[in-house]
Amino acid sequence: MKPLSDAILNSQKSAIRKLFELLIKSSDGISFGIGQPDFTSPDFVNDEIIKALKEHKTQYAPALGLPTLRRVVAQKFQNENNMKWVETENVMITNGGSQALQLCFATLSNPGDEMILSSPNFLSYIYLASYYHLKLVEVPRLENYAPDLEGIRQSITPKTKFIMINSPNNPTGYVYSKKQMDKLVQIVLENDLYLVSDEVYEKFLYNDHIHISPASYDEMAERTLTLNALSKTFGATGLRLGYVSANKKIIGMMEKYGQYTTAGVNHPTQYGAIEALMKGNPDMPQILQSYNKKRLFSLKRLKELQFDTIEPFGAFYIMPRLNPKWDMTSEVFSNELVKEKHVACVPGNGFGSYSNNSLRISYATSDELLEEGFNRIERFLKKKSLI
Numbered sequence: 001m002k003p004l005s006d007a008i009l010n011s012q013k014s015a016i017r018k019l020f021e022l023l024i025k026s027s028d029g030i031s032f033g034i035g036q037p038d039f040t041s042p043d044f045v046n047d048e049i050i051k052a053l054k055e056h057k058t059q060y061a062p063a064l065g066l067p068t069l070r071r072v073v074a075q076k077f078q079n080e081n082n083m084k085w086v087e088t089e090n091v092m093i094t095n096g097g098s099q100a101l102q103l104c105f106a107t108l109s110n111p112g113d114e115m116i117l118s119s120p121n122f123l124s125y126i127y128l129a130s131y132y133h134l135k136l137v138e139v140p141r142l143e144n145y146a147p148d149l150e151g152i153r154q155s156i157t158p159k160t161k162f163i164m165i166n167s168p169n170n171p172t173g174y175v176y177s178k179k180q181m182d183k184l185v186q187i188v189l190e191n192d193l194y195l196v197s198d199e200v201y202e203k204f205l206y207n208d209h210i211h212i213s214p215a216s217y218d219e220m221a222e223r224t225l226t227l228n229a230l231s232k233t234f235g236a237t238g239l240r241l242g243y244v245s246a247n248k249k250i251i252g253m254m255e256k257y258g259q260y261t262t263a264g265v266n267h268p269t270q271y272g273a274i275e276a277l278m279k280g281n282p283d284m285p286q287i288l289q290s291y292n293k294k295r296l297f298s299l300k301r302l303k304e305l306q307f308d309t310i311e312p313f314g315a316f317y318i319m320p321r322l323n324p325k326w327d328m329t330s331e332v333f334s335n336e337l338v339k340e341k342h343v344a345c346v347p348g349n350g351f352g353s354y355s356n357n358s359l360r361i362s363y364a365t366s367d368e369l370l371e372e373g374f375n376r377i378e379r380f381l382k383k384k385s386l387i
């Protein structure tokens with residue numbers, strides 16, 4: 001038979017899903033691998049979805065999304081992200097942040113174009129690059145996981161089309177500072193590039209760190225595509241509701257692409273999203289307080305267990321490096337850990353070419369499980385005489 005798509009055939013099944021499959025086999029499994037918060041969507045959001053269903057709002061919604069929701073998203077971008085230029089016509093509603101990402105890649109890419117990424121980074125960017133026949137240029141992060149902005153500048157060629165950023169970051173928890181964003185903006189402008197900014201973790205910030213949207217710089221309005229979703233902020237990963245803003249021409253292209261691929265987003269859910277984005281998540285202060293406690297606890301335990309740790313200031317992940325003395329790749333470490341102690345951590349090589357010696361730990365789980373998980377890691381290391 002003739003060959004199938006190389007890009008899809010050659011992409012790996014998600015390392016996270018593989019871990020889950022292993023973990024599911026044990027009754028006492030603890031997952032530090034999960035990429036979703038441990039809370040669920042608020043009732044005031046769910047009630048609106050139920051109401052819309054009862055009113056039989058089950059027919060196609062417009063491909064760009066409900067006009068009221070698009071207006072609410074535009075206001076959110078203006079008020080919360082200081083993107084004063086965003087109007088309803090600059091917004092499209094999507095099936096989660098994932099479809100927003102796909103639309104960015106689809107509208108920006110021609111085969112052979114190059115995309116620059118700080119590595120490690122969220123895995124979908126790597127495979128989307130291959131599905132859209134882009135050349136992926138991974139620039140390793142600095143020792144403290146800061147983006148290497150000089151390295152990014154030096155990686156630009158005439159074929160570079162866009163830089164992809166995610167701050168706060170999955171998997172490192174790194175948050176761009178104002179100074180770093182200023183410099184990135186300068187690089188984008190000087191080289192006539194586009195910038196895609198994935199802001200799904202914007203609300204998960206610790207120690208007075210702030211979120212800066214690059215599209216808040218006036219001169220970036222035309223060339224920045226900003227995406228976000230209800231998934232993380234509202235504990236609503238299963239609602240599949242995201243949104244993206246861009247210049248009018250790009251949104252027009254996204255509309256066409258959406259018409260022929262997904263034909264819109266779940267109609268009743270969009271009514272819930274209107275409420276969600278108008279009110280925000282009222283529980284966020286308590287959630288952040290509790291996640292900060294988990295963050296500090298994880299950091300302390302990892303240090304005690306002799307990992308090489310870098311304090312994260314955003315999202316709900318921590319990415320320690322394995323102690324070089326252990327002489328083990330993260331893939332071997334996490335496979336043995338899951339098999340012997342039923343604790344799942346995602347190996348770093350799931351996030352690019354420069355993180356083979358690190359693990360991603362999601363601390364968005366209960367305090368009890370977090371404590372028990374680290375105790376099991378301690379027993380695992382002791383049994384192997386590594387500590």
Ligand SMILES: Cc1ncc(COP(=O)(O)O)c(C=O)c1O
Binds near residue numbers: 200237
């Ligand atoms: C950085 C980042 N962007 C986008 C997504 C996808 O979000 P969604 O679940 O809304 O598709 C995720 C999910 O884990 C993520 O971590």
